[in-house]
Every structure is written in C-alpha cells, then in structure tokens.
Amino acid sequence: DIQMTQSPSSLSASVGDRVTITCRASQDISNYLAWFQQKPGKAPKSLIYASSSLHSGVPSRFSGTASGTDFTLTISSLQPEDFATYYCQQYHSYPLTFGGGTKVEIK
Amino acid sequence: EVQLVESGGGLVQPGGSLRLSCAASGFTFSSYWMSWVRQAPGKGLEWVANIKDDGIEKYYVDSVRGRFTISRGNAENSLYLQMSSLRAEDTAVYYCARDVGEAVTDSWGQGTLVTVSS
Numbered sequence: 001d002i003q004m005t006q007s008p009s010s011l012s013a014s015v016g017d018r019v020t021i022t023c024r025a026s027q028d029i030s031n032y033l034a035w036f037q038q039k040p041g042k043a044p045k046s047l048i049y050a051s052s053s054l055h056s057g058v059p060s061r062f063s064g065t066a067s068g069t070d071f072t073l074t075i076s077s078l079q080p081e082d083f084a085t086y087y088c089q090q091y092h093s094y095p096l097t098f099g100g101g102t103k104v105e106i107k
Numbered sequence: 108e109v110q111l112v113e114s115g116g117g118l119v120q121p122g123g124s125l126r127l128s129c130a131a132s133g134f135t136f137s138s139y140w141m142s143w144v145r146q147a148p149g150k151g152l153e154w155v156a157n158i159k160d161d162g163i164e165k166y167y168v169d170s171v172r173g174r175f176t177i178s179r180g181n182a183e184n185s186l187y188l189q190m191s192s193l194r195a196e197d198t199a200v201y202y203c204a205r206d207v208g209e210a211v212t213d214s215w216g217q218g219t220l221v222t223v224s225s
Contacts, residue, residue, distance in 0.1 A: 034211065036152070043202055043215040044144075044152065055213055087152050091210035095168040096154040 002026050002090050006099035012107040017078045021102045023088035025069040032092035033071045035064055038101075039084045047086075048073065078104070109133045109214040111203045116219030123193050123223070129186040129203030129216055137161075137181040140206035143188050145199035146218075153199075156188070157206060171197075193223045 003026035013019050023033065031051040036044040046055045051066040061076045075082055083106055088099040115127040129141070142157040156167045156177040165177050176189040186203055203216040 032210075036212075038152075043217050045215070046213045049207075049211045049213075089152070089154070089212075094166045096157075096210055098152045098154065101151045 001095055002029060002093055002097050004088055004090055004097050004099040006086075006088055006102050008102060009100060010103040010105060012105045013078050014107045015078055015080055017107075019075040019078050019082075019104060021073045021086055021088075021104075023071045023073070023099050025071070025090055025092075028069060029090045029092035031066055032090055033064070033066065034089045034091060035062075035073045036087045036089065037082075037084045038087065044087065075104075109205060111205065111214060111216035113201065113203050113216045113219035116201065116221045118222045118224065119193055120225050121194060121223055124189070124191040125193065125221060127188040127190065127201055127203075127219060127221070131184045131186065131203075131205070134205070136179075136184040140209050141179060141186045142204045142206055142210075142212060143177060143186075144202045144204055144212075144215075145197075145221075146202070147196070147199045150199075155201070157210065158186070159209075190221070193221075195223050197221060198223045 005024045007022050033051040035048040038044040048064040052064040063074045065072045085101045085103045087101050110132045112130045119125050143155040158165045158177045174192045178187045200218040200220050202218045204212045205214040207213050
C-alpha cells in the first residue's frame with residue numbers, strides 16, 4: 001500500500017498568515033493527489049484534485065503544488081473559516097490512502 | 108445541487124450485520140463512480156470501497172474485503188454497503204461520496220454512525 005505522510009500534524013496560525021501543509025507519498029503517484037478540508041462534526045469537503053486543480057467553488061487562496069513525491073497545500077491568507085483539519089489522499093493505486101491529517105488551529 | 112444522504116447506521120453487536128444506504132439526488136447517479144469512506148471516532152479518514160458507474164468493477168480496502176459488499180441500484184439512485192462479521196474496529200462514521208472519473212471525490216454525504224459493541 002502507498003503510505004501518505006503529512007506534516008506537520010498540527011499548526012497554530014493567525015488570520016492572514018500564509019500556511020503550508022506537506023504530504024509525502026511512499027512511492028511515485030504521478031499527480032494523483034487530492035486535498036480535503038474537514039471541520040469538527042462535519043463531512044469532509046473536497047478542495048483540490050490532480051495535485052493542483054481546484055474543485056468548483058473553492059477559494060483561490062487555496063493552491064496545490066507537486067515535486068516528485070512531495071505535495072504541498074498552501075493557503076495564501078488564512079481566513080477564520082479555514083481553521084480545520086486537512087487531509088491528503090492518493091488515488092494512483094488501490095487501496096486509496098489518506099494522510100494522517102493536519103489540524104490548523106488559531107494562534 | 109448534489110445531495111447524498113446516508114442511512115442505516117446504528118448499534119450492532121460484534122459479529123453482526125448492517126446495511127448502509129445512500130440516497131443520491133441532483134445528478135445522473137448512473138454516470139458516476141461512488142465510494143464509501145469511514146472515520147473512526149477521533150481518527151482520520153479511511154477509504155473503504157468504491158464501485159464503477161455500471162456496478163461491474165468494485166474495489167475494497169483489505170481490512171473489509173470478504174466482509175463488506177458495495178453495491179448500487181441505479182434505478183433507485185442508491186448506493187449500498189452490506190457489512191457483515193462486524194468488529195469493534197469497524198466503529199466509525201461512514202460517508203458516501205461521489206467520484207468524478209474513477210476516484211476523484213468531489214461530493215460527500217453527511218455520514219452515518221456505525222457502533223459495534225456488546
């Protein structure tokens with residue numbers, strides 16, 4: 001199975017900060033990488049697919065990049081509604097696997 | 108508007124069975140792959156299974172293969188997950204999800220809680 005390692009597991013940031021979350025795949029997954037946002041007690045929300053393509057309706061402050069087996073989710077200017085847990089997922093091979101999550105908290 | 112509404116969760120004893128349903132609306136259900144994803148209390152997301160639009164191809168995570176069966180009724184716009192030989196570690200919120208292409212999830216249901224306990 002492909003292991004997805006996210007870092008950090010949590011971070012504290014302020015409104016307006018630039019936030020970066022990293023996800024590393026244990027083997028080549030090309031660009032078959034998605035990002036999701038989840039708020040407490042709520043269903044996940046799909047943000048990004050194909051490592052850098054935004055789903056419809058996702059604000060442009062969210063962006064994704066890829067470099068080899070390293071993937072990055074960046075929030076350019078953190079907004080109050082962005083405090084949540086973020087997950088990456090590879091969909092290159094079965095079983096599809098998620099990273100462990102990164103909790104973004106208010107500083 | 109895409110809507111996915113799960114039902115069928117509840118409390119079940121270890122070794123028991125449960126069938127989850129997901130009612131889909133707002134899109135052409137028969138044209139999409141669909142998935143089940145679960146989340147144990149306080150834990151991260153775990154992909155469980157997915158099924159092709161025509162119901163022919165199905166994939167499972169190893170931990171549920173042979174115990175869970177994903178299926179769909181395109182005429183009823185519904186997705187199902189038949190779960191048997193349930194274990195305590197199957198306790199989770201189970202989410203129904205729509206996939207664009209084979210595995211790009213773009214929409215989620217609100218989830219249904221399955222608790223396996225004696």
